[in-house]
Amino acid sequence: MYRYDEFDHQFVRERTAQFRDQADRRLKGELTEEEFRPLRLMNGLYLQLHAYMLRVAIPYGTLSSRQMRKLAYIAEKWDRGYGHFTTRQNIQYNWIKLEDTADILAALAEVEMHAIQTSGNCIRNVTTDHWAGAAADEISDPRPVGELLRQWSSLHPEFSYLPRKFKIAVTGAPNDRAAVKVHDIGLRLHKNDAGKIGWEVIVGGGQGRTPMIGVTVRDFLPENELVAYIEAIMRVYNLYGRRDNKYKARIKILVHEIGAEKFKSEVETEYARHPQQTTEVEEKELARIAAYFAPPQFEKLSRFAPAFEDAKLKHPEFARWTRNNLAAHKVDGYTIVNISLKPEGGIPGDATADQMRLMADLAERCSNDELRVSHPQNIILPHVKKDDVYSIWQQLGPAGLATANYGLAGDIIACPGMDYCALATARSIPISQAISRKFADLDVQEKIGPVKINISGCINACGHHHVGHIGILGLDKKGEEFYQITLGGSSTESASIGSILGPGFAGHEVADAIEKILETYVKLRQPGEEFLYAYRRLGPNPFKEALYATA
Amino acid sequence: MPLLRNNAFVVDTWTHLGLEDKLPDGGNVVLPFQRLKNEWESLAKFPGQLGVLLNNSDHAGELEHFLPHLALVILPFPAFTDGRAYSIARQIRLAGYRAELRATGNLLPDQFQYMQQVGFTSFDVSDRFPLSMWQSAAKQMSLAYQRGLYRRTGETEVWTERHMEAAPWEEQPHAG
Numbered sequence: 118m119y120r121y122d123e124f125d126h127q128f129v130r131e132r133t134a135q136f137r138d139q140a141d142r143r144l145k146g147e148l149t150e151e152e153f154r155p156l157r158l159m160n161g162l163y164l165q166l167h168a169y170m171l172r173v174a175i176p177y178g179t180l181s182s183r184q185m186r187k188l189a190y191i192a193e194k195w196d197r198g199y200g201h202f203t204t205r206q207n208i209q210y211n212w213i214k215l216e217d218t219a220d221i222l223a224a225l226a227e228v229e230m231h232a233i234q235t236s237g238n239c240i241r242n243v244t245t246d247h248w249a250g251a252a253a254d255e256i257s258d259p260r261p262v263g264e265l266l267r268q269w270s271s272l273h274p275e276f277s278y279l280p281r282k283f284k285i286a287v288t289g290a291p292n293d294r295a296a297v298k299v300h301d302i303g304l305r306l307h308k309n310d311a312g313k314i315g316w317e318v319i320v321g322g323g324q325g326r327t328p329m330i331g332v333t334v335r336d337f338l339p340e341n342e343l344v345a346y347i348e349a350i351m352r353v354y355n356l357y358g359r360r361d362n363k364y365k366a367r368i369k370i371l372v373h374e375i376g377a378e379k380f381k382s383e384v385e386t387e388y389a390r391h392p393q394q395t396t397e398v399e400e401k402e403l404a405r406i407a408a409y410f411a412p413p414q415f416e417k418l419s420r421f422a423p424a425f426e427d428a429k430l431k432h433p434e435f436a437r438w439t440r441n442n443l444a445a446h447k448v449d450g451y452t453i454v455n456i457s458l459k460p461e462g463g464i465p466g467d468a469t470a471d472q473m474r475l476m477a478d479l480a481e482r483c484s485n486d487e488l489r490v491s492h493p494q495n496i497i498l499p500h501v502k503k504d505d506v507y508s509i510w511q512q513l514g515p516a517g518l519a520t521a522n523y524g525l526a527g528d529i530i531a532c533p534g535m536d537y538c539a540l541a542t543a544r545s546i547p548i549s550q551a552i553s554r555k556f557a558d559l560d561v562q563e564k565i566g567p568v569k570i571n572i573s574g575c576i577n578a579c580g581h582h583h584v585g586h587i588g589i590l591g592l593d594k595k596g597e598e599f600y601q602i603t604l605g606g607s608s609t610e611s612a613s614i615g616s617i618l619g620p621g622f623a624g625h626e627v628a629d630a631i632e633k634i635l636e637t638y639v640k641l642r643q644p645g646e647e648f649l650y651a652y653r654r655l656g657p658n659p660f661k662e663a664l665y666a667t668a
Numbered sequence: 669m670p671l672l673r674n675n676a677f678v679v680d681t682w683t684h685l686g687l688e689d690k691l692p693d694g695g696n697v698v699l700p701f702q703r704l705k706n707e708w709e710s711l712a713k714f715p716g717q718l719g720v721l722l723n724n725s726d727h728a729g730e731l732e733h734f735l736p737h738l739a740l741v742i743l744p745f746p747a748f749t750d751g752r753a754y755s756i757a758r759q760i761r762l763a764g765y766r767a768e769l770r771a772t773g774n775l776l777p778d779q780f781q782y783m784q785q786v787g788f789t790s791f792d793v794s795d796r797f798p799l800s801m802w803q804s805a806a807k808q809m810s811l812a813y814q815r816g817l818y819r820r821t822g823e824t825e826v827w828t829e830r831h832m833e834a835a836p837w838e839e840q841p842h843a844g
Contacts, residue, residue, distance in 0.1 A: 124811060127811055128813075131809050131810060138808075139778065152778075155748075156778055268813040268827070269813055269814060272782075274782035275751075275754045275814075276754075277754075355752060397831070401830075402830065
C-alpha cells in the first residue's frame with residue numbers, strides 16, 4: 118500500500134489548516150455561503166437535507182486496517198455510529214456539523230487520509246478495480262497510476278474550477294470492474310504482442326441525465342505520457358466545456374456536440390503544441406509509488422486447501438457463501454473474499470463502526486492488512502489464505518456480514534435517495550429493501566444467477582441505474598414517487614446503457630415487477646445464460662409482455 | 669478597484685480603452701482583443717506600450733503572434749467559478765509570454781495562490797477584502813505536486829523535490 122512521505126503529510130496538514138480557516142471565516146460571516154460553497158465542496162463537505170454530509174476519499178478504494186478503524190472512530194465520535202460506502206469507493210458520513218469538520222479532517226490526516234476533491238467541479242477521487250493486485254486476470258496493478266493521478270490532480274491550480282465534476286477510473290485487467298467506459302476519463306491497460314504495456318484512453322463516458330459510453334481517443338498511450346496527455350484533455354475541457362447549463366457541462370456533452378473526431382484533434386493539437394517535456398520525473402515518481410504496491414510475501418501453498426474443502430462439505434451455508442462471495446486470486450492457495458454490505462432488508466453500503474472494526478481486525482490478521490471498497494458498495498479482503506476463510510466466515514456471521522449474495526439479486530447498488538439527499542426526487546433505500554426482502558431466499562437468488570440491480574433516486578444516476586442489468590430510476594410525478602425500469606445496462610468492457618421498458622411503477626409495485634422480470638428470464642434463458650446476455654438475445658418484448666400485458 | 673501586485677496595492681498606470689475610444693498619442697494603453705486584431709497595422713506603430721483584454725471565450729492561440737509586442741494581458745473572471753482563464757493563462761505563459769498577466773473580475777483570496785501558480789502577476793481585486801487577507805492567502809499551501817508551474821520562494825514542487833537527480837523541467841517559467 119502507498120504510504121505518505123513527509124511531503125504528503127505536510128500537504129494534507131496544510132490543507133486541513135486552510136479549511137479550518139475557511140470554515141472559521143464562514144462561521145464569522147466573512148465568507149458568504151455562495152463563496153464558501155466551492156471551498157467546502159472541494160473538501161468533501163455537502164449540505165444535505167438534514168445536515169452536512171462529509172465524503173472522505175478512499176483513493177482507488179484501498180484501505181489499511183488502521184485507516185478502517187479511524188473511519189469507525191469518526192462514525193462514533195462525530196456521526197451516528199455508521200458510515201455509507203459509495204459507488205466511487207469513498208465513505209460518506211451523513212450527520213456532520215460544520216464546526217467539527219476540520220477536526221475530522223485532522224483525524225483523517227493522522228492515518229494518511231483526506232476528503233480533498235471528493236466533491237466540487239474538479240478532478241474527483243480516482244477509482245479503480247477493487248480486486249487490483251489480487252485478481253487472477255490482471256495485467257498489472259492499476260493503483261500506482263491511480264496514486265500518480267491522485268497526487269497530480271490534488272489542488273491542481275488549472276483544473277479546480279472546471280465546468281463540472283470530473284471522474285477518472287483506471288483498470289489493469291481485461292475484465293473491467295472499474296466501469297471505465299462510463300467515466301469522464303477511463304484508462305484501460307493493454308499488453309501488445311511484443312509484451313509492452315500501454316493505456317487505452319477513453320473519454321466522455323458518463324451517466325447522469327445523458328448517459329453515454331466513452332470514446333477511445335488513444336489506443337495505446339505509453340505510460341510515461343499519461344500525465345501530460347491527460348493534462349491536454351483537461352485543458353480542452355476546461356476551455357471549451359459548456360458553462361451555460363450545468364446539465365450540459367460534463368465532458369461527455371462536449372465530446373458529443375463537437376464530435377469524437379474533432380474532440381480528439383483538439384486534444385492532439387493541444388498535446389503537440391508544447392514540445393514534449395522530459396517525463397523522467399513522472400517515470401521516477403511512478404516507479405517510487407509502484408514500489409509501495411509490490412505484491413505481499415505470499416506463501417507457497419497448494420491450490421487445493423483440504424481444511425477449506427472439508428468445511429464446505431460439512432457446512433452447506435458456508436459452501437454457499439464461498440460459492441458466491443469468493444473470487445479467483447492470482448496466487449495458488451489464496452482467494453479474494455467479498456463481504457456483502459447488502460443484508461436482507463438493509464441499506465446498501467452502510468456499515469456500523471463495530472462492523473468496520475471487525476473487518477479491520479480480519480484484514481489485519483488474514484489479508485495482509487488490506488481492505489478494499491468496491492464500486493458496488495461492498496468491502497473486500499483481497500489476499501486471504503483459503504485455510505483462513507472458514508474462520509473469517511464464522512466471525513462475519515454474528516456481525517451480519519456473511520450474506521451470501523455477492524453479485525446476485527440482493528447485491529443492489531443504491532444511492533442514498535430522498536432519505537438523505539437534497540437532489541433526490543424519490544427514495545431509493547426502501548425500494549432496495551423491498552427487493553432484497555422479496556429475494557430473501559438465497560436458493561432463489563442462486564437459481565437466478567448473476568444480476569446487477571441498480572437504483573437511483575433521481576436523474577443524476579448516483580445509483581448507476583443506466584448500467585444496471587436492471588436499472589430503477591425514482592422520479593416524482595405530481596408529488597408521488599414513481600419508478601422507471603430499464604433493462605440491459607452494463608458497466609463492463611462490453612458496456613451498454615439500459616433501455617426503458619415501459620411506464621413506471623409506484624414504489625410498492627417495484628419489487629413485484631422485478632420478480633416478474635426475473636421469472637420471465639428464468640423461463641426463457643438458455644442453459645448457463647446470464648440475465649444480461651439473455652436480455653441482449655431476447656430483447657425487451659418478452660419482459661414487456663410479462664409486465665404490461667393486460668389479462 | 670485596487671490593483672494588487674507583488675503583495676501590495678499599487679496604482680494602475682494603464683489607460684483602458686473600449687472599441688470606440690480615441691487612441692492617445694502615447695502612454696500605456698489596453699485594448700479589447702477585437703480592436704487589436706482589427707487595427708493592428710496602425711497599432712504596430714504606436715509609440716507607447718500596448719496591452720490587451722482577452723475574453724475567456726477567445727482563443728489564446730490567435731493571440732500568440734501578438735504576444736511579443738504586448739506588455740500587458742488582462743484575463744477576466746466573469747464569475748469566480750468560471751475557471752477558463754486559468755487554462756488561458758497557462759497557454760499564454762507556455763507560448764513564451766513573460767510580461768504582466770492580470771486577472772480581473774470576480775476574484776477571491778482563496779483562489780489567489782492558484783492564479784499566481786498559473787502565471788498571473790497582477791490582480792484587480794474588490795475592496796471587500798483587506799490587503800492582509802490577500803497576503804495570507806498567498807501562502808496558504810507551501811507544497812504542490814504539479815510540475816512546470818510558477819513557484820515563489822517558500823513553495824515546493826513535491827515531485828521535483830523527490831527526484832532532484834532527474835532532468836529539470838526545461839521551460840521552468842519563473843516570473844522575473
